[in-house]
Amino acid sequence: MTAYSVLMPFLPRRPEQTLPYAALVHWTHAERLWQGQALMVEPHQGFAYAAGAGFRVPVGLGVTLMPLRHPYEAALQARSLAMATGHPVVAGFGPGARTFQQSLLGKPYRSPLSLAREYVTAVRGLLDGAAVEVRGEHVTADQVSLPPFPAPKVEVGLGVLRPGMARLAGEVAEVAISWLTPASYLRDTVVPALDEGAEAAGRARPRLTAMVPLALARPDRTAAELALAGSSAHMKAPHYVDMLRRSGTGIFGADEKADAEALVSGGAFLSGAPDRLVEQLQAYEAAGVDEIVLNVTGVCNSYGPQAAMEELKTLLALLA
Template sequence: MTETSAPPPTVGIVFRPQSPPEDLPSVAREAEAAGIAELWLWEDCFLEGGLTSATAALLSSERLKVGIGLLPVPLRNPALAAMELATIERLAPGRLVAGFGHGVLDWMGQVGARVASPLTLLREYVTAVRSLLDGDTADADGRYVKLDRVALGWPPASAPEIAIGATRPQTLRLAGELGDSVLLDSVNDAAAVRAARVIVDEGRAESGRPGRTRVRVFAEVDPRSDAPASRIADRIAELVDAGADAVAVQAPADAPDPRPLLDALPR
């Protein structure tokens, strides 16, 4: 019997919100031309909007997969989020990853959207959005999410991948239970990835869902450093060995332009 090797990791690049939004279409085109598989976006208060940015990147490319990391769930009604995501998925089928997270709690308080139990909200929210994107009629009477016979008029043919951003054990377990993938947005050393992989897998097993929840990691590499190509290759190998299925490389906040990293990324 021939042993089946694991699929190669997915490699992507991150367009940070410290870069001006008008640069995004050209970055998407350059990333696609360079053979990069994925382009990831942030939605941080009070910078670029994640849904509008994802639409711009998708419509500026033909094959590039675009991920939003992360949409803060307190900011949007889940029905509205599902409507927007369904529209984007129909415009660019199979190329969207919809990431959800608690949001930075101080920012959520700043806009009057902070909740007492972010984990409860995230569970209720992702459950409702997934149901709507699957074309179901959703009813919910939760602590935060309340829906009465809500159904999308234009559901996508297939729901986009849902990623959940997580760092702490409870949210990692929830990501394994409900998500198609987990985004380790600020946990990117090998030991932390290895520990997160265990918790995510436990959550998936407890849910009874078949398959595996993918682990995605953002890894920062300074393009101004010497030999960035070898640094990137070593970093990706280290994270994949620890259990990551996909790695997106980002430049630091004080030099956010991702284009200097494009030539250094493995294809």
């Protein structure tokens, strides 16, 4: 059965801003609270703050960016978060945009796929208590290990947009994490690639988590405006543009309003009356998605965090 989770719909500037969303997960059937990479209140610290305030809930990091931390630091932070919350953690990683890599490292990664293989393999080994030795093109670790200590499980995830990374996730990750991906694209492209990678590695297919931007239809809203408000940065990123074009979504980058309308018509942004929205979410379930993360960033950016919270409450009640 597909689980439903919630995404922090904005980047917190104070750790206490995380608390209402942690409380929402605590008091509803939502599976976990997710946050992507943030450069204000960093998600590990925000989630630990919520746990210290009494809201110890399952959390997901979707995704943190590999250039920011060595795999040892990544494994240590993820396990620390599991110990702080008392719940399993999904620690998702991704290489980030080439411009971000260039800014931090002096040049972009030659092969994001090679990086991801080395990185995820090292993090998983460290979390499993192994003495990890990697001398790869991108990652070096010389017989390092984490001090053993009981902790809830950390599942290592990989951000997945295109077939190559999906095949790799099938081989080495426990969770594949997608963002802005239409259900049809997941069904026809991502899931088969996950299966292919898992079969090659002789293992079960990893769970698939989809971050789904959406909004209920209301008289004062238009779906395209909300899609643009919540996804404008992704619509400019080359790796997202490439994925959306592969999915058949007619996005071209010349006219952001037209591109936002294409997100809606192409099924990358969901909108409609309650019954219609539930029907669209069921298409993700049918596509093989194990966890759907409700992303109401467009509502938050347009109408504020209180409106976003009410939207999430309504959606969770519909999906209960």
